[in-house]
Amino acid sequence: MTAFSSFLFNYLNGVTANVYEPVSVATRAAEVWAHEPWLAIGWLALGMAVMLGFLVVIGMGLIYGERKIAGHFQCRLGPMRVGWHGLLQVIADTLKLLVKEDVVPAKADKVLHVLAPVLAIMATLLALAIVPATPWFQLIDVNIGVIYVTAVGSIGVLGVLIGGWSSNNKWSLLGAMRAGAQIISYEVSATLALLIIVLFAGSLQLSTIVESQADGWWIWRSHLAGIVAFFTFLIASTAELNRTPFDLPEGESELTAGFHTEYSGMRFAFFFLAEFINMFVASAIAATLFLGGWMPFQIAGLDGFNAVMQAIPPGVWFAVKTGGLIFLLMWFRWTFPRLRIDQLMGLEWKFLLPVGFVNLLFAAVLILMGWYFAPIPA
Amino acid sequence: MGLVNLRKIRRAKQEIGGREVAVVISPRPEQTRLGTTVWQTFKSLLTGMKITISYLFRPSTVVTQQYPENRETLQMFDRYRAQLKLVYDEAGGRLCNCCQICENACPNQSIKIEWTKNPDTKKKELERWIWRMDSCTFCNACVQACPSNSITFGNEFESAVYDRRLLVYTLNDKAGPDAKVWSAIEDPAEREKLMRKMDRYSGPIPLSGTSLPGNPSGKEG
Secondary structure (H helix, E strand, O other), X not given: OHHHHHHHHHHHHHHHHXXXXXXXXXXXXXXXXXXXXXXXXXXXXXXXXXXXXXXXXHXXXXXXXXXXXXXXHOOOXXXXXXXXXXXXXXXXXHHHHHHOOOOOOOOOOHHHHHHHHHHHHHHHHHHHHOOXXXXXXXXXXXXXXHHHHHHHHHHHXXXXXXXXXXOOOHHHHHHHHHHHHHHHHHHHHXXXXXXXXXXXXXXXXXXXXXXXXXXXXXXXXXXXXXXXXXXXXXXHHHHHOOOXXXXXXXXXXXXOOHHHOOOXXXXXXXXXXXXXXXXXXXXXXXXXXXXXXXXXXXXXXXXXXXHHHHHOOHHHHHHHHHHHXXXXXXXXXXXXXXXXXXXXXXXXXXXXXXXXXXXHHHHHHHHHHOOOOOOOOO | OEEOOHHHOEEEEEEEOOXXXXXXXXXXXXXXXXXXXXXXXHHHHHHHHHHHHHHHOOHHHOOOOOOOOXXXXXXXXXOOOOEEXXXXXXXXXXXXXXXXXXXXXXXXXXXEEEEEEOOOOOXXXXXXXXXXXXXXXXXXXXXXXXXXXXXXXXXXXXXOOOOHHHHEEEOOOEEEOOHHHHHHOOOHHHHHHHOEEOOOOXXXXXXXXXXXXXXXXXXXX
8 A cells, every 4th residue: 555655645746746647547557466456456446436436427417517508508597496506407317217117128129228228338438438637547548549539439339229229119220320320421530530630649649649739739730730620520529429410310300219219217328328428528539639638728938828827737627628618519509400311421421521631631741841830849 | 502592581572362462582592612602601500609609698588487486576478378358348348249259260169158138228148158268279269250359368377277177167257238238327336236246167067067066056068
């Protein structure tokens, strides 16, 4: 336990002195595994507990926030009855879902029906684990972070497809097929947008990408390429999240509830939670790659301003950026009308994909010529 | 890609079937260049976002009423159709003259008007104006059909009852002549003599046929 206390001491020192030592929890566990296995298990348990806490707190917070914000966007009030301004409404809903009967349709494929929500939430959890929330607390930090994020994100669509297929319901199947077509299409654009930042940062590791933005965020420094990539990623990730204006897989006016029509109780809650946490993950990844993650806002030359910005803890920076992007996604959802399926496909293949390719080429030229602002000191 | 130019949407008058009708003329979608399409798309999306964010930051736009709490200050809407009411003039005379046009206009026979003929004046006198709220669809046909504007829908929306037979009731609290006869008489005491009190639930109750508890005069209809 001496190692832990010394870490705590160093950590607190680091916080006060603003010295960041980015080591992920998984790395710490791997380091001490050989000589102190209990400490390693402790680290892993801590990581899991934090994940669970994150999942529940973020899920509930986002659901409450979405309902309140949606209400005011539509000249309503949102939940007002349970607790002060409906604060306990989410807890009441969770309790209801927990005790609700779990119905499996008689002709459903039982194994797959049970497996689908688990796959959906697993993909979400795996993606959540890599988010670099603060420099001193990241659960896993693999050197192929960006690839990991896109790969793990694709497991989610498997959950949706299996859920729709196993329900043995026309609406579910239609919703799942739409989800499959949509997510596979838009993943191309999202990955192209991420690739531009990988080109600029010269690394796939998320913590390295964050550190490469110490002098300025990539959205500013990469001339137009970063801004175009940011908006491409925003549109593509909205589509991947199945959120309005791309919520055809759910399309309640046409498909009842799409792929989760036949789900109830906790399994429905899994899909629902996965959707909201995915929104957080997508916003966090966008914030990390384009807006500098936990890096404070810096302007080269203005030392006083920079010092003030650095005094704000990195966790707050991360929360503000991610929260802003989440708000933007909610703003999209409660403003835009839903697209038709052919418009959805047209937008991806005829517009976003060509723009993404041209942008990638442009970014490659910029990097070859060294034409971006404030290059990282080698 | 085709876009509808919103600026070219205009109101106009058009002759349809020999009548001047107010119409809105919307142009066909125009073929635009890619740049124009993209620009117009983002512009219109941003316009929508501006409107919704203005709602978010102005709590005064909220239309939700916190009903049980603000029961005292609740604002209802003029066009809301809650309960049918008879209209009375300033002197208190009932405008309804028992012509029964509303009864004929009602699509599902939710109105029944019982009247008697006064042998002296040879005029109809209202006995009961029975409204079946349970079968009423609140279509407003009776109000529109009424030639003397003597019925209207009010705002008293708290009409829940524990027994569905209570949804069939007599609207007039007094039986007697209409406003034309009533207002011609100057003396208030003389006027009152013409009227008989009529209670709300003593009319025919066309449901299960049993009389209501505490209301022995209820008879089958």
